[in-house]
Amino acid sequence: MNAVELAEALTSIHDLTPDGVANLLRLSRASVAWTLRYPQLNAPYRGFVRAVDQEALPAIQFAAAELAGELRKLGAIPLARCPENAVFGTCGRVLRLTGPCSAADEHVPAS
Numbered sequence: 001m002n003a004v005e006l007a008e009a010l011t012s013i014h015d016l017t018p019d020g021v022a023n024l025l026r027l028s029r030a031s032v033a034w035t036l037r038y039p040q041l042n043a044p045y046r047g048f049v050r051a052v053d054q055e056a057l058p059a060i061q062f063a064a065a066e067l068a069g070e071l072r073k074l075g076a077i078p079l080a081r082c083p084e085n086a087v088f089g090t091c092g093r094v095l096r097l098t099g100p101c102s103a104a105d106e107h108v109p110a111s
Contacts, residue, residue, distance in 0.1 A: 004076040007068035036094040044070050
């Protein structure tokens with residue numbers, strides 16, 4: 001899911017039914033990965049999480065819209081993930097903007 005697609009999903013929150021709550025959890029997990037690469041998303045993400053914890057739909061929708069607005073600024077880019085080999089396949093960790101992969105010590109040489 002790219003940044004714009006995640007933004008669209010965030011702005012389509014309409015209810016707090018069990019399915020809606022499960023969707024909120026998925027969106028939260030997807031969003032936190034973006035904060036690892038783009039620190040400017042930390043504050044709107046924290047606002048979204050606080051709103052979800054309060055379980056108040058209007059607050060959730062407002063916070064989701066703020067986070068979505070910041071994601072849209074990134075454009076339709078995919079989240080960069082580490083392509084290196086790891087013990088059980090491709091590493092896949094989110095790459096930060098600078099520095100090595102956070103799991104570089106777990107990478108294995110290609111066979």
